[in-house]
Amino acid sequence: MATHEQLPSTSSRTVIDPTVCEPTVSVQDKSSKDAAPSTALRRQEAILTTKKINIGTRRSALAVIQAENVEKALKKAHPEIEYEIHAMATMGDKNQTTPLHQFGAKSLWTHELEAQLLDGQLDIVVHCLKDMPTQLPPNCIIGCIMDREDPRDAVVMKKGSEYKTLADLPDGSVVGTSSVRRSAQIKVKYPTLKFKDVRGNLGTRLSKLDAEDGEYSCLVLAAAGLLRMDWGNRITQYLDSKTPGGGMLHAVGQGALAIEVREGDEKILDVLSDLVDESVTRAGTAERSLLRTLEGGCSVPIGVETRWIEKGKLLMKAIVVSLDGQEYVEAERLDEILNVKDADEFGWKLAQELVEKGAAKILEAINLNREVIEEGGGA
Ligand SMILES: NCc1[nH]cc(CCC(=O)O)c1CC(=O)O
Numbered sequence: 001m002a003t004h005e006q007l008p009s010t011s012s013r014t015v016i017d018p019t020v021c022e023p024t025v026s027v028q029d030k031s032s033k034d035a036a037p038s039t040a041l042r043r044q045e046a047i048l049t050t051k052k053i054n055i056g057t058r059r060s061a062l063a064v065i066q067a068e069n070v071e072k073a074l075k076k077a078h079p080e081i082e083y084e085i086h087a088m089a090t091m092g093d094k095n096q097t098t099p100l101h102q103f104g105a106k107s108l109w110t111h112e113l114e115a116q117l118l119d120g121q122l123d124i125v126v127h128c129l130k131d132m133p134t135q136l137p138p139n140c141i142i143g144c145i146m147d148r149e150d151p152r153d154a155v156v157m158k159k160g161s162e163y164k165t166l167a168d169l170p171d172g173s174v175v176g177t178s179s180v181r182r183s184a185q186i187k188v189k190y191p192t193l194k195f196k197d198v199r200g201n202l203g204t205r206l207s208k209l210d211a212e213d214g215e216y217s218c219l220v221l222a223a224a225g226l227l228r229m230d231w232g233n234r235i236t237q238y239l240d241s242k243t244p245g246g247g248m249l250h251a252v253g254q255g256a257l258a259i260e261v262r263e264g265d266e267k268i269l270d271v272l273s274d275l276v277d278e279s280v281t282r283a284g285t286a287e288r289s290l291l292r293t294l295e296g297g298c299s300v301p302i303g304v305e306t307r308w309i310e311k312g313k314l315l316m317k318a319i320v321v322s323l324d325g326q327e328y329v330e331a332e333r334l335d336e337i338l339n340v341k342d343a344d345e346f347g348w349k350l351a352q353e354l355v356e357k358g359a360a361k362i363l364e365a366i367n368l369n370r371e372v373i374e375e376g377g378g379a
Contacts, residue, residue, distance in 0.1 A: 027142045027285055027340055050267050052082040056113045056122035059087035060201040062225050066257055067126045069228075070146070070275070077274040086122060088112060110260075114140050117260065123268055125260040129253030129284055130222070134292035136260070143261035144272040145281040149224035151255035151305075153182060153248060155237040156226070157218045159210040164236040166190050167245040169217055176209060176216035180323055181251055181301040186220070187325025189246025202229055224255035241305050241317055249303025249319050252287040256280050279308055282343040286316055289347025294320065294354065300363055312336050314343070316350055320359040323366060329357045 053074065057067035064087050071083045090112050113125045114137055129145060136142070157163055166175075166186065176198035177183055183195040196215060198205050202225050209216050220239070226232055239248045259275070261268045283306040294302060305317045314337040321328040331353040337343050351359075 027145060027281060050078075050081055050271055052084065053123045053268070053271070054121065055083060055085045056116055056125040057085060057087050058113070059089050062202055062229055063087065063126070065228050066128070070124075070126045070257065070259065073146070073275050074271070078271055081271065086116075088116075114260065117262060123261070123265070124272070127258050127260060128224075129256040129258040129288075130251050132253065132258055132260070134288050134295065139263045140260055141263045142258050143265075143269050144259040144276050145284050146257045146259070146275050147277040148256040148280045148284075149227055150238075151250050152223050153220050153239045153250050153254075154223040154226060154235040155218050155220055155239065156206070156209065156234045157236045158214065158216065161217065163217070165245065166193070166218075166237065166239075169193060173217035174215055176205065176219040177221075179220075179251070181303055181321070182220045182248065184301045184321035184323050184325050184328075185248035185303055185319065188321060188328055189248075191325065202226070202231070206231070206234070222250070222254050249305045249317060252291040252302070252304055253284050256284050258284075282337050282340060283308070283314060283316075285340050285343040286314060286337065286347040286350075289344045290316070290318055290351045290354075291347075293348050293351035294359065294363060300366060309334065312338055314346065316346065318350055318354060320354055320362050322362045327358075327362055329354055329359045329362060331357060 055067050055071060057063045064085070067085045067087070071085060074081070074083060090110065110125070110127060110132060113122065113127075116122045117125050118137075118139060124143065129142075132142070155164075155166060163169055167190070169175075169190075171192035172194055174194045174196050175183070175186060176196055178197045178199060186193060186195075198208055198216065198219060200208070202221070205219060205221070208214060209219050218236075223232070223235060223238060226235060237243070241247050241249060259272055261272070287304045287306060290304060291300075291302065294300060301321050301323065303319045303321075307315045309315050313334060315332065315334045317330070317332040319328055319330045331350055333346065333350045333353065335342070335346050335349075337346055
């Protein structure tokens with residue numbers, strides 16, 4: 001059963017309708033927060049008593065850049081507070097050989113950091129929203145979803161390649177990706193391409209691609225990671241629903257940064273409220289609600305694309321694909337989304353639409369015959 005992103009319990013924040021579903025995880029909704037009369041005063045007090053914030057992150061180059069971006073934004077909003085970044089290796093970073101599906105849930109990238117957060121050694125943890133499980137552990141919540149880098153997937157050709165797009169590649173060319181969402185969607189449009197797993201952080205993956213005796217013709221990666229690393233010049237094609245010759249939809253949460261905090265840590269929530277991007281929070285919440293409704297605890301090859309058509313009107317497209325690309329179900333929905341609760345319901349409704357169109361059958365077949373149903377492999 002799907003459960004909603006729970007909102008913090010103070011009256012100043014929106015509360016999910018408990019009759020719809022049991023709340024488990026929280027997202028800070030700035031609009032509802034600002035509505036509280038005593039907010040300004042309480043925030044001022046909280047900020048005055050917060051002296052230092054310990055920021056946790058994975059230790060890959062990309063993760064550290066992301067944490068530094070968060071630190072920069074926090075310093076700008078609250079220069080009086082001291083910040084320290086603690087970068088640590090998670091299980092996913094340490095073990096690059098065990099097939100991802102043997103680890104089970106995505107918490108592979110988040111577990112150790114969450115343990116330190118709950119212990120009090122860390123005050124906030126910076127994550128790619130995409131890497132966060134849709135159900136967080138008890139007492140952990142999303143305190144802030146920040147602005148979003150380009151959410152699209154992108155093609156990176158091997159250095160010196162004469163090709164630019166997936167359509168250019170000769171039959172049998174090998175595309176490097178560990179994401180079944182990517183391979184399944186690409187198979188729909190380009191059935192003659194082959195796929196091979198590629199693991200490691202972004203730098204490692206690019207050197208595997210460029211190696212002289214390398215076996216990959218190209219990689220498909222999140223544009224966001226490449227752009228944050230300043231490797232945007234390696235991108236030869238962006239993939240989205242409108243890509244000529246056949247596009248694809250990105251992962252839930254892709255491109256957005258999220259900050260995880262201890263539930264009830266009002267001081268930290270108040271400090272973070274300056275970093276909240278409301279549009280991204282709502283779009284990200286809708287995407288996660290769709291995933292939570294469909295996945296039933298497991299990762300699945302589903303893609304999404306969200307776009308604000310005009311103020312308050314969100315368009316979401318979604319696709320569920322069989323692993324071989326032979327079957328897929330698509331749906332889209334346009335609705336007025338004024339807060340996180342609307343966004344949560346919106347994602348749930350689009351998931352229902354996909355199920356009605358046959359997504360459940362595709363997902364069932366995948367769950368019965370599970371292989372690497374995991375997004376990515378670390379960055
Ligand atoms: N799977 C790992 C991962 N998690 C987040 C990103 C990219 C950055 C982002 O989405 O914010 C990546 C790399 C990739 O998929 O290419």
